Amino acid sequence: MTEIQKEIIKLKEEKNALILAHYYQTMDIQEVADFVGDSFELAKITQKTEKPIIVLCGVRFMAESAKILNPAKTVLLPASDAGCLMADMITPDDVIKLKLEHPEAAVMCYVNSTAEIKTHCDICCTSSSAVKIAKSLKEDEIIFIPDRNLGSYVAEQVPEKTFYYFRGFCPIHNVVSADEVEEAREKYKDAPVLVHPECNKEVRDKADFIGSTSAIFKYVQDSKKSEFIIGTEIGVVERINKLMKGKKAYLLSTHLSCINMKKTKIKDVLNALKNLEEVIELDNDTMEKARITLERMVNIN
Numbered sequence: 021m022t023e024i025q026k027e028i029i030k031l032k033e034e035k036n037a038l039i040l041a042h043y044y045q046t047m048d049i050q051e052v053a054d055f056v057g058d059s060f061e062l063a064k065i066t067q068k069t070e071k072p073i074i075v076l077c078g079v080r081f082m083a084e085s086a087k088i089l090n091p092a093k094t095v096l097l098p099a100s101d102a103g104c105l106m107a108d109m110i111t112p113d114d115v116i117k118l119k120l121e122h123p124e125a126a127v128m129c130y131v132n133s134t135a136e137i138k139t140h141c142d143i144c145c146t147s148s149s150a151v152k153i154a155k156s157l158k159e160d161e162i163i164f165i166p167d168r169n170l171g172s173y174v175a176e177q178v179p180e181k182t183f184y185y186f187r188g189f190c191p192i193h194n195v196v197s198a199d200e201v202e203e204a205r206e207k208y209k210d211a212p213v214l215v216h217p218e219c220n221k222e223v224r225d226k227a228d229f230i231g232s233t234s235a236i237f238k239y240v241q242d243s244k245k246s247e248f249i250i251g252t253e254i255g256v257v258e259r260i261n262k263l264m265k266g267k268k269a270y271l272l273s274t275h276l277s278c279i280n281m282k283k284t285k286i287k288d289v290l291n292a293l294k295n296l297e298e299v300i301e302l303d304n305d306t307m308e309k310a311r312i313t314l315e316r317m318v319n320i321n
């Protein structure tokens with residue numbers, strides 16, 4: 021453990037803080053975290069902690085979700101410029117337009133969205149819960165925002181319902197190509213290809229397994245194979261290679277590194293704890309409305 025990591029551990033005890041890190045964070049940050057997980061797991065953990073301070077090492081929408089679910093707690097985002105390119109693609113006007121076009125449809129919102137967007141929706145979902153949530157809705161029509169790739173994946177699993185999408189996508193996952201899958205298979209012949217549903221359909225159709233980051237970890241853990249081609253952010257590959265003995269993960273594409281997830285540096289985590297910044301603040305009305313959509317998601321799961 022480095023000096024700065026030791027300082028962080030000491031400070032988090034002194035301040036009675038909980039450090040949460042997304043799987044896409046760098047390993048030095050994952051190592052000082054109390055819990056590492058995907059968006060859904062992190063959201064659930066925030067509700068279970070007694071600690072008054074939560075340091076969310078990830079991107080802004082995750083810190084907003086933590087604040088919405090825990091209004092009385094102090095939620096800190098160590099890198100204040102860590103946004104999400106997908107979340108920023110959609111505006112409230114886009115959602116309002118879709119609702120006017122499809123008045124009978126429920127609006128299902130991927131958690132990778134701003135708090136403001138969530139206030140216009142009926143329910144949130146994560147990549148791991150989206151299929152279950154779509155099936156549970158009483159409506160036969162669903163407006164899925166903002167990720168058209170995850171939306172089309174869910175629609176394939178829930179053919180009995182009609183889906184309408186927004187044109188958003190994750191620029192990191194969306195650029196992976198079917199050719200890259202072929203090349204990786206050629207290179208690592210015995211390795212199955214595991215991809216995230218944020219990848220486009222051509223890539224998903226060529227994969228052996230499609231799942232959230234947590235589902236990909238579980239697949240690797242449970243598999244008798246020893247090599248895997250991973251079609252999601254590089255942080256997942258690093259974690260498998262570091263923590264899973266006897267398993268080797270290869271990154272499907274060099275594009276799979278999220279610049280926003282990598283904006284948080286270990287020194288930012290220390291500064292966040294030292295100076296208690298950046299504190300996530302949202303107005304009460306936004307929190308109230310967005311909380312309904314997040315709590316529905318958590319309760320269904």
Ligand code: SF4
Binds near residue numbers: 106132
């Ligand atoms: S990987 Fe994609 S969806 Fe996730 S934070 Fe980065 S830009 Fe947003």
